[in-house]
Amino acid sequence: MNNVNFVPGHGQPRVSVSILESGDLVSYEQQVGEDNWQFFWLNYSILQICSCKPEIRSLSGLSDKLVALSNSEQPPHAEIVSWLVERSRTAQARPQAADELRVIDRWLQQNNQVVWLFYDELDAGFGSSQKDYERRKRALEALLAWWLESGTSSRQIVPKIFLREDIWNQLNFTNTGHYSGRSLQLRWEEPDLWCLVLRQALKSSESLRKVLEQKLGVTVDRLNLIGLEQLRQSLYPLWGERMGRTKKAYTYNWVRNRIADSQDNCFPRSLILLLQKAVELEKAFQTEYSAEITLRPKALIDAFPFVSQQRVAEVRNEYPELEQLLARLQGERSPIDENHLAQIWNLGDGELAFRIKDMIESGIFTERSRPKDPPPRVYGIAELYLYGLDMVRKGQR
Structure with a gap:
């Protein structure tokens, strides 16, 4: 990895002074129209690479304005947008940009260097209105189509595009299937979660390390070789086998269900927060729960509202x-039907359906109605969000 250069193609403005914000992107589209995003990404990538690698700026074949913007420590965003607009509008500048990218790629090859161009914050970098959604869709479809059409000819410049799954599913562009072999879903599976917990526990607790090594042969070095069932059993000294002394739910299932959203995506940060808060509560209890188990069920149960928040x-x-929308759910009960949602959100049918779809795809809502059920449709709230939204399940307080 010594010859790999990490360059932000898009992200939070604090990452690089040349990264544009949502207002800048609105201004660009207003000036050039809705169908010129492909030229935006071409020129934007060149600017980002030149801004991050000073030695490239001296190459022949680069425009004077590009070099000037790259040399500036604090380039005004208005100047960047103006440059991008000019390059998109001018017919001669379009092939010039492609030539510049080839010059850079050739220099990287000659110097045995690679650029990984990272595109992040693509969900939040365009704004949050319906118009912003539509602009984001156009821009991202152009970004992905451009890399398929032209970017693949670059040997040393490799895009790394991070997209929420719900946004990816909304995109529609030519040859979408070509990304099937070029994509990877970042998802935490159950073994990953328990390895994370055990790795932390083995490193922080000498007594637990000895117990797990002697009884189950579990060590930090062997974690990735251990099967799921053994991983589950290895957690018993930490939080017991079940949520209580009777035949209640297995603790690992209880934990996993509460750190997952309605799309069954698990959040390791929520898992770590749950355990940290449970340890804090366990230390405050006056009586010892068990000499063989570190955390009692009550510690986990009482810690969960904090995790949800x-x-x-x-x-x-x-x-x-x-x-x-989330703010207006406070004090409501789950499940909740679409008529009540329309009332508390003050939305008509078209906008309501759009927002409900957003809530489902973001993992907050899950549809409870069956296809044959009469309207109104009913939606449940993932337990991970209930306490944080100050909601309750119907029939419970």
């Missing part, structure tokens, strides 16, 4: 367009 705060940051 933290996850709701995170999802508000990840999906700013849903913040007002």
Whole structure:
């Protein structure tokens, strides 16, 4: 990896002074129209590479304005947008940009270097209104289509595009299937979660390390070789086999179900927060639960509301367009039908269906109605979000 250069193609503005914000992207489209995003990404990638690698700026074949913007420590975003608009509007500048990218790629090859161009924050970088959604869709379809059409000819410049699954499913562009062999779903499976917990526990607790090594042969070095069932059993000294002394749910199932959303995506941060809070509560109890088990069920149960609150705060940051909808769910009960949602959200049928779809795809809602059930449709709230939204299940307080 010594010859790999990590360059932000798009992301949070604090990552690079040349990264544009949502208002800049609105301005660009207003000036050039809706069908010129492909030229935006071509020129934007060249600017980002030149900004991050000073030695490239001296290459012949690069435009003076590109070099000037790259040399600036704090380039005004208005100047960047103006440059991008000019390059998109001018017919001569379009092939010039492709030539510049080839010059850069050739230099990287000659110097045995590779650029990984990272595209992140593509969910939040365009704004949160319906118009912003449509703009984001056009821009991302152009980004992915451009890399398929032209970017694959670059030997040393490799895109790494991070997209939420729900956004990917909404995109429609030519040869979408070509990405099937070029994509990877980032997802935490059950063995990954328990390896994470055990790795932390083995490193932080000498007594637990000895117990697991002597009884089950579990060590940090062997974690990735251990099967799922043994991983589950290895957690018994930490939180017991079941959630209580009677035949209740297995603890690992109880934990996993509560750190997962309605799409069955598990969040390791929520898992770590659950355990940290449970340890804090366990230390405050006056009586010892068991000499063989570290955390009692009550510690985990009492810790969960805090985890839910933290996850709701995170999802508000990840999906700013849903913040007002989430706020209006406070005090409501789950499950909830679409008529009541229309009332508390003050939305008509078309906008309501769109927002419900957003809530399902973001993992907050799950549809409870069966296809043959009469309207209104009914939706449940993932337990991970219930406490954080100050909601309750019907029939429970």
